[in-house]
Amino acid sequence: MKRTLFIAMLSLLLPPLAANAAAQNGCSIHTITGDWGFGAQGKSLVAAYTPDPTYHLPGAVLPGVFAGRVTIRTDGTFDGYYWMNLAGGVISPSPIPFSGPVTVNPDCTGTWSYGAVMPDGSTFTVVEKFAIVDQGRELRSISWSTGIPTFTWTLVARRIPGRCTPGLVQGAYALQYGGHALVPGLPNPMPNPALLASSGLFDFTVDIGGAMSGRMLHKIGPVPFETPFTGTFEASADCAVTMTADVPGMGEVTAFGILVENAQRGYGVPMWVMTPSGLEFEQPMYCELVRMKNR
Numbered sequence: 001m002k003r004t005l006f007i008a009m010l011s012l013l014l015p016p017l018a019a020n021a022a023a024q025n026g027c028s029i030h031t032i033t034g035d036w037g038f039g040a041q042g043k044s045l046v047a048a049y050t051p052d053p054t055y056h057l058p059g060a061v062l063p064g065v066f067a068g069r070v071t072i073r074t075d076g077t078f079d080g081y082y083w084m085n086l087a088g089g090v091i092s093p094s095p096i097p098f099s100g101p102v103t104v105n106p107d108c109t110g111t112w113s114y115g116a117v118m119p120d121g122s123t124f125t126v127v128e129k130f131a132i133v134d135q136g137r138e139l140r141s142i143s144w145s146t147g148i149p150t151f152t153w154t155l156v157a158r159r160i161p162g163r164c165t166p167g168l169v170q171g172a173y174a175l176q177y178g179g180h181a182l183v184p185g186l187p188n189p190m191p192n193p194a195l196l197a198s199s200g201l202f203d204f205t206v207d208i209g210g211a212m213s214g215r216m217l218h219k220i221g222p223v224p225f226e227t228p229f230t231g232t233f234e235a236s237a238d239c240a241v242t243m244t245a246d247v248p249g250m251g252e253v254t255a256f257g258i259l260v261e262n263a264q265r266g267y268g269v270p271m272w273v274m275t276p277s278g279l280e281f282e283q284p285m286y287c288e289l290v291r292m293k294n295r
Contacts, residue, residue: 026106037157038067039269041286042154063180063195063284064284066153066155067256077099098116113127118147124147170208174203175288177288181285183221201217211232213228227247231245241258241259242254242255255287256271265289
């Protein structure tokens, strides 16, 4: 009797065990179908090496950041949209649509490609190579073919499993960012404007109506500062976000982004800062958002 019961239990366990083993041993287009939110950061850097650098290497840098949303289908195609900020001069206040083919290899790597337009109006095809992580819960890619030959970036994408509602979005968050800020009005001998390295941290809460308040820690070039801020955090049903922060001493910061993993994480692209004097400047910074579950 015991032997019969053991065999019966083993027969019930074998199918799911076999299915799990098969899922871990390979990937297909079905592994990544669905809705994704992503963030990407990169640069084109051409610098001259010197054997005794002081503060930095001489050279020219073109930073770029992206965030957006994409839907991958079982027929091997995808479409979506993204925001971008390149070097603080080429920005997309309206999301840019993009689409193309995607292929998945059995070893859980793959390729996707899509058309893009240069600022001068010329077109080219972007190719990215990716790896499927955590059994299809995450994608990580690198640029493979780009319109600017020396421009490279890395991309991370995570699942958007459902709709974003005010109740889902409200809560406490930490938003960490880093990149470059285009700063005007600097004294000589600094160039005007100058592209300075910058990083910061927003610690804030969002209420059910989308009102936002918190604290900003920021360092731009040699100058750190800390200040409270208020603003709005508006999330649409497809989990796209428009964030506007009123930062004392800096101005009004506007950013666009996407929420993933049931609003537990997100990616964003700052578009511009409108100073109290009415001067506008752009900041190509990569933003990552995480929910603070202890608050």
